[in-house]
Amino acid sequence: DSGVTQTPKHLITATGQRVTLRCSPRSGDLSVYWYQQSLDQGLQFLIQYYNGEERAKGNILERFSAQQFPDLHSELNLSSLELGDSALYFCASSVGSQSSYEQYFGPGTRLTVT
Amino acid sequence: GENVEQHPSTLSVQEGDSAVIKCTYSDSASNYFPWYKQELGKRPQLIIDIRSNVGEKKDQRIAVTLNKTAKHFSLHITETQPEDSAVYFCAASRTGTYKYIFGTGTRLKVLA
Numbered sequence: 001d002s003g004v005t006q007t008p009k010h011l012i013t014a015t016g017q018r019v020t021l022r023c024s025p026r027s028g029d030l031s032v033y034w035y036q037q038s039l040d041q042g043l044q045f046l047i048q049y050y051n052g053e054e055r056a057k058g059n060i061l062e063r064f065s066a067q068q069f070p071d072l073h074s075e076l077n078l079s080s081l082e083l084g085d086s087a088l089y090f091c092a093s094s095v096g097s098q099s100s101y102e103q104y105f106g107p108g109t110r111l112t113v114t
Numbered sequence: 115g116e117n118v119e120q121h122p123s124t125l126s127v128q129e130g131d132s133a134v135i136k137c138t139y140s141d142s143a144s145n146y147f148p149w150y151k152q153e154l155g156k157r158p159q160l161i162i163d164i165r166s167n168v169g170e171k172k173d174q175r176i177a178v179t180l181n182k183t184a185k186h187f188s189l190h191i192t193e194t195q196p197e198d199s200a201v202y203f204c205a206a207s208r209t210g211t212y213k214y215i216f217g218t219g220t221r222l223k224v225l226a
Contacts, residue, residue: 002157033213043158043203043216056212090157099207099214100146100165105157 003027004093004106012112018079021109025072025093031055032074033103034066037088049074050097078111086113116141118206120217127194128225135220137204138186144206147187148214149178152201161202162189194224 003026013019025032034046036059045058049068060066063081068074078085088110092103117140127133137147145166150158164171164178164187171178175194180187187206191198201221205214 002159042218045213045216048212050212058213088155097212098209099211100209102148102160102163103214104160105150107157110155 002104002106004029004091004104006089006091006106006109008109009107010110010112012114013081014114015081015083017081017113018077019081019111021076021078021089021091021111023074023076023091023093023106025074025091026104029093029095029104030072031094031097031101031103032068032072033092033094034060034074034076035090035092035105037090037108038084039087043090046076055097081113083113086111116144116206116215118204118215118217120204120220122220123218124221124223126223126225129194129196131194133189133191133194133198133222133224135189135202135204135222136186137188137206137217138184139206139215140185141206141208141215142182142185143208144185144215145209146207147178147180148205149189150203150205152203152219154200158203191222194222196224196226198222199224 046060048056092105094101148163152158177190204217
């Protein structure tokens with residue numbers, strides 16, 4: 001157990017809908033990273049927050065957005081869902097803002113868009 | 115842009131043999147190199163990492179070596195066991211940036 005929690009574990013929804021994925025970082029970690037992993041693919045970095053502020057953006061679609069709250073938990077919002085958005089979504093946390101710190105991954109949310 | 119190439123994409127070894135996975139990075143300023151193991155449907159788990167001020171690091175059956183001149187680093191697993199079967203991802207990063215650059219992954223199969 002990495003100490004990073006994610007809810008829900010599974011999510012099934014229809015095209016065009018909107019969903020929210022939630023992540024709580026490890027105690028003491030200030031950074032949260034979001035990744036997308038499609039079937040048998042690598043880890044695509046989406047976005048990073050540090051202590052409530054956005055620090056880095058990767059290949060995140062305009063239909064996706066995220067935020068980090070004062071209690072440091074983070075939410076990833078996916079809207080106008082398409083079949084191709086079906087994937088595992090992981091969040092990871094680290095203590096610092098920069099990438100030279102270890103990142104610890106949560107168990108992931110499996111999103112299925114039908 | 116920054117890139118990390120990982121080879122091989124798949125690797126099958128007999129139980130008890132060694133496995134080696136190699137990654138090559140493009141950003142010569144990279145100074146942190148973690149390795150993750152991901153079992154099917156599970157989260158990536160950090161198994162070992164190395165920083166640019168050392169050339170090798172070991173943890174029981176796992177070791178990582180770094181060659182800064184050639185800009186490559188490798189994961190070595192000795193005495194492989196069936197539970198080592200998973201996908202392994204390498205990554206590289208450098209101070210002043212905010213994200214890892216991940217390799218494309220290696221699917222390791224340990225045959226009993």
